[in-house]
Amino acid sequence: MTTYDDERIGELLRVLPPAPEGWVRAAQELPAARRSLDEIVARAEADLAFRQALVADLESALQLEGYEPDRRVVDELKRRFSES
Amino acid sequence: MSQLSTLSDAELVQRCREGNTDAWNELVERFSRYVYAVCTRGYRLSEEDADDVFQEVFTRVFTHLDTLRNDAALRPWIAQLTRRLCLDSITKRGREQATEEPMAEELAADLAEIDEAFTVREALATLSDTCQEMLDRFFARDQSYRTISDELDLPSGTVASRIARCLSKLRTELEGRNEGPRGSRG
Numbered sequence: 001m002t003t004y005d006d007e008r009i010g011e012l013l014r015v016l017p018p019a020p021e022g023w024v025r026a027a028q029e030l031p032a033a034r035r036s037l038d039e040i041v042a043r044a045e046a047d048l049a050f051r052q053a054l055v056a057d058l059e060s061a062l063q064l065e066g067y068e069p070d071r072r073v074v075d076e077l078k079r080r081f082s083e084s
Numbered sequence: 085m086s087q088l089s090t091l092s093d094a095e096l097v098q099r100c101r102e103g104n105t106d107a108w109n110e111l112v113e114r115f116s117r118y119v120y121a122v123c124t125r126g127y128r129l130s131e132e133d134a135d136d137v138f139q140e141v142f143t144r145v146f147t148h149l150d151t152l153r154n155d156a157a158l159r160p161w162i163a164q165l166t167r168r169l170c171l172d173s174i175t176k177r178g179r180e181q182a183t184e185e186p187m188a189e190e191l192a193a194d195l196a197e198i199d200e201a202f203t204v205r206e207a208l209a210t211l212s213d214t215c216q217e218m219l220d221r222f223f224a225r226d227q228s229y230r231t232i233s234d235e236l237d238l239p240s241g242t243v244a245s246r247i248a249r250c251l252s253k254l255r256t257e258l259e260g261r262n263e264g265p266r267g268s269r270g
Contacts, residue, residue: 003259004204010223013204013219013220013223014224015121015125015197015198016121016198016201016205016224017224017226018120023120023138023139024113024116027138027142028109028113030142030143030146031108034146
């Protein structure tokens, strides 16, 4: 059985400081990023001109169409387009 | 204390699967310190590599949540995933660039301590919001009595007495957990 005194509890609380806020926020925004990704892919499949613009210059095409060029979305799109 | 913070891991997973964004936010909040500590304190990754692993862990959790066979096993799953991705990161960087790759024994001790610390945080999560904030500010965020006193507009003596009282409550909670199985978040 583990016993705890105040000093040990304090030590253990210090072991887990908060992760950087930006990291946590980015992880929490994953569902929105995923929705955005799915929407872009669906549109690219249905709209040849949009798809060609994405392949030519992904970041610019996304910005032009009003999408926030999130790094993970961009990386995933590059991966998907390189596979297709 | 939000309603979601009192849910068990299994209940939280269930809500995430239903597309509940608040539940996902709570899941990230619940495990963010743990993943961060394993990356930086355990495997001593650089901030840049730790950030990559941190995001990759939660991306995989989000993507593969449906494949988790036992919802209550969220914590060991995240632990295993984080460790594997940290090792991948070290391998990718190459031995010469890894920041002080820890020795196996030291690593095992650090990871065990991080696990124990997570258990303490689970116990902390059952206390009042006031206690959670006091102990988190003083210990985890390393804030002084004076900073806490200024930010919360409380006399320093009150801050000190609240920290002492909350520590005592936390110790009682931990001792209660030691005495036998009981309902917890995990």
